[in-house]
Amino acid sequence: MPFSRSISVVGCHAEGEVGDVITGGVLDVPGKTMFDKMIHFWTQKDSLRNLLLNEPRGRSSMCTNLVLPPCDPRADAGFLILESEEYAPMSGSNTICTTTVLLETGMIPMKEPITQLSLDTAAGLVTVTAECEAGKCKNVSFDNVPAFVFELDYKVDVPGIGTVSVDIAWGGMMFAVVDAGSVGLTIENRFGPKLVEYGEKIKRAIQKVYTPVHPENPRLGPVSILCFTHPLEEGPRGKTAKTTTVVSPGRFDRSPCGTATCARLAVLHARGELKPHETFIHKSITGTEFITHIRGTTKVGKYDAVLPTVKGRAWITSYKTVVLDSSDPFPEGFRVGDQWHVSE
Incomplete structure (x- = not known):
């Protein structure tokens, strides 16, 4: 068969967000850290991300994870997170997907009822606890890198919208956090196009x-x-809030987004709305949820930071081999404007 690439992939989603995991067909690359390896792929081997995430093999609403040998000797495995517009340093849903695949396929031995492991990411070392039963990961909880706030109520002028107040925080990715009501919207599917439009405009303005x-x-x-x-609400299981994360080039994270959740924990703590060890439930636009808490506090440089813990679930959806025929006219795929919000 005239295939120039053959890549083994386990399909997976965490609370609705696709986070497939590459388990074979891609070699390791040089790098003293996972961040170095991420930059190597981004600058020298980005054809892999394009092949898997662009159409016709991929779609705008998905991510893919690449399992690699770790750089940190404390880690059981390393992984990189491939998204449509970038390589994310860290992702909660993708951590949950990758852990589930590593354990349920036997790449890392599963121990019941609890398996503990560490994963090396471009953002740093992440420790993971999986509740396991009968060969299945019932849920995955991860202790993320410290999260902290750069700015509260930072005012930015956004063309077509006006002045918008944003909180800027690190949760494993660099986030803008915006109250949907402050721009006249609520987190509902009927406002989906407007939320995406506003989200992309605000990001570009920042x-x-x-x-x-x-x-x-x-x-x-x-x-x-x-x-x-949305603002915090008191619920029978703890404080809750609805959320949706706008991922470039313009779509919703289908899960509550783990790094967004960590950024939100930092913002809530900075505002005095959430104390360490209080339960916070982040609910997505699809109705799924992450159960979270602040396990402690620390400092990152001059910034007061929180130590976030996030718990969610993932399910394997497929086992597949992605191939590239040597005569395929789209070796790195393509994007069109109906789904990808591109002009060219």
Whole structure:
């Protein structure tokens, strides 16, 4: 068969967000850290991301994870997160997907009822606890890297919208957090196109005037992702809030978004609305949820930071081999304007 690429992939989703996992067909690359490996793929081997995520093999609403040997000797495995517009340093839903695949396929031995492991990411070491029963990951909880706030109520002028108040925070990615009601919207599917439009406009406006600098790695910016929120509510299981995250080039995260949740925990703590060890349930536009809490506090450079823990579930959906025929006219796929919000 005239195939120039053959890649083994396990299909998976976490609380609705697709996070497929590459388990074979891709070699390791040089790098002292997972961040170095991420940059190597981004600058020298980006054809892999394009092949898998662009049409006709991929779609706008999906991510793919690449399992690699870890750089940190404390880690059981390393992985990189491939998204449509970027390589994410960290992702909660993708951590949950990758853990589920590693354990349910036997790549890392599953121990019942609890399996503990560590994963090396471009954002740092993430420790994971999986509740397991009869060969299945019932849920996955991860202790994320510290999350902290750069700005509260930062005012940005957005063409076509006006002045918008945003919170800028690190949760494993650089986030803008915006109260949906402040721009006249609520998190409902009927407002889907407008939420995406506003989210992309606000992100672009922030990028022109403000670039947050992570004290431990200045290359982790700029703001590339935006979380719309509703105010906190008191519920029988703890404090809750609805959310949706706008991922470029213009779509919703189908899960509550783990890194958005961590950024939101940092914002809520900075505002005095959430204390350590209080339960916070983040609910997505699809109705799924992450159960979270702040397990402690720390400092990152000059910033007060929280230590977030997030729990969710993932399910394997397929086992597939993705191939590239040598005569295929789209070796890196394509995008069209009906789904991808592109003009060319």
